[in-house]
Amino acid sequence: MQVALVGVSGYSGMTLYALLKQHPAVDQINLYGHAGSQPVALKTVAPMYQKETAVIRPFDAQAVMAQNDLIFFATSAGVTSQLALPLIAENFPVIDLSGDFRLSNPAQYTKWYHRAAAPAEALAKASYGLADFNPTLTTYVANPGCYATATLLGLAPLVQQQLINPNSIVVDAKSGLSGAGKKLTPTSQFAMVNDNLQLYKVNQHQHIPEVMQQLKKWWPAIPAIEFTTTLIPVTRGIMSSIYVKAAQATTTATILAAFEQVYGDQPFVQILPAGEMPTLKDVIGSNNCAIGVNVNPVTNTIFVVSVIDNLMKGAAGQAIQNFNAYFNFAPTTGLPTLPVFP
Ligand SMILES: NC(=O)C1=CN([C@@H]2O[C@H](COP(=O)(O)OP(=O)(O)OC[C@H]3O[C@@H](n4cnc5c(N)ncnc54)[C@H](OP(=O)(O)O)[C@@H]3O)[C@@H](O)[C@H]2O)C=CC1
Ligand SMILES: CC(=O)N[C@@H](CCC(=O)OP(=O)(O)O)C(=O)O
Structure with missing residues (x-):
């Protein structure tokens, strides 16, 4: 071919x-x-x-x-x-x-x-x-898109199975510099990227409508998401940290079971056991997405971390x-x- x-x-x-x-x-x-x-x-x-x-x-x-x-x-x-x-x-x-x-x-x-x-x-x-x-x-x-992929894979089981308050999705996503492509800009110079974190496109990122378009297909009741992006001093990698309110009292084991049900047969999505959280190095160089889950019973918050290599x-x-x-x-x-x- x-x-x-x-x-x-x-x-x-x-x-x-x-x-x-x-x-x-x-x-x-x-x-x-x-x-x-x-x-x-x-x-x-x-x-x-x-x-x-x-x-x-x-x-x-x-x-x-x-x-x-x-x-x-x-x-x-x-x-x-x-x-x-x-x-x-x-x-x-x-x-x-x-x-x-x-x-x-x-x-x-x-x-x-x-x-x-x-x-x-x-x-x-x-x-x-x-x-x-x-x-x-x-x-x-x-x-x-890269942020959209990490975020959608982290949200899918919660949204598809309606396990959350649809009005409570907060995404704090971070990317390495290669996500911006090869072009040099004032914010991509070494002195700005090294030893620094830079928030950018707050409430204006082009992946907000992309994520929303797919979330609405899974569950039309999702009204909007809070979504921020931060440039971090690494070459490759995206970490999407997702906070959502559970629809009812739940446990980490229950939410992990929902993720396993969706991704158990998928060769590239790894759901980490309770107590484990993914790092960027768990996926860099691979086509994998690694996902960690933790439920905070005090605040009724489901916390999901989804990591990918942005170029893979x-x-x-x-x-x-x-x-x-x-x-x-x-x-x-x-x-x-x-x-x-x-
Ligand atoms: N980097 C990432 O992690 C991700 C990138 N993407 C998307 O993938 C695309 C490429 O991204 P990335 O590799 O980072 O970008 P780069 O800026 O690193 O590369 C862009 C490429 O496009 C070529 N190009 C630009 N204009 C034209 C044109 N008119 N005709 C032919 N070739 C052209 C450039 O060639 P030349 O240098 O000769 O102009 C260059 O090879 C973008 O749309 C980006 O949004 C999606 C997900 C993740
Ligand atoms: C670090 C960094 O700048 N990342 C890029 C992601 C590029 C991308 O995937 O954008 P497209 O939707 O055009 O494909 C950004 O946030 O715009």
Whole structure:
């Protein structure tokens, strides 16, 4: 099988390239860059790939469709809403790591991403690929966002089984710097990131509507969530700390049983035993999500901690999971289920 990849010079594109290289069903990876650009050797934009002979060619929708079975876009927001339209028109298979096709309502995209949305008829063809819930995939798969993935996996059993007060969800999520991509900004300079914590996009994060869209599908009674994001001084990793009020008095054992019921058969979701809480290093380098649960009977609060590697489960790893599901390969094909530890 031949697959196309746009955005190999970015952080999630590089991660995806490495995963595709060792995927047993992938015979060739064809790389594409900016439309109208000159072909360039991969090793010149990514010096760690000196032994790779691949060349990044200018994006051309017709060439992509002629040469490949599927295309991955690991491109910045606003790119696929432009570049993918000819592929969508031909129902050519796409897995899009960006947020451009995750929100089904174009007005919501414009509001939260501060740019024009893809045309409504193109958006209508996309499916939201929250891979651990085995969604029905269309030819256009919108790969979920990193914070949204960690948060939704941490909330799903509580929401699906209506174990909580729907008006009480508070999420305190933290991310390593690679979540922001390779571009340098004033807040991503070493002196700002090192020895520091930075809250950002308070009540304005683009993953708020993405999480809400899915939560409402599971339980329409969820009115809103409190959701904050903090940049922490690590390279990879997301920790989503979730606080919710229990619908009725409960125990850690009862809530853990609900999580086991949902995730027991899922190869990538690890529910830790009572008394254990996950660390980022439990998942870094793997496609796993690790979840810890604790119930405080004094405050009637259920506390859930969900951790992922933002470039794996939060981006490239989940994209491969969706690729496997789309072509009916075994779920773990080409994906690491053990972290790089320590
Ligand atoms: N980093 C993460 O943890 C996660 C990222 N995502 C999403 O995945 C996407 C990629 O993120 P990330 O890897 O961090 O971003 P980077 O900024 O690191 O990389 C962006 C890539 O997109 C390419 N690109 C930008 N514009 C175009 C264009 N018009 N045509 C072709 N290629 C283009 C860039 O190429 P060039 O350098 O040549 O411009 C670069 O290769 C984003 O939409 C992001 O929101 C989703 C989940 C997690
Ligand atoms: C640390 C950091 O800056 N992380 C990014 C996550 C990027 C992402 O996943 O955004 P999309 O929805 O565009 O895919 C952020 O918070 O915006």
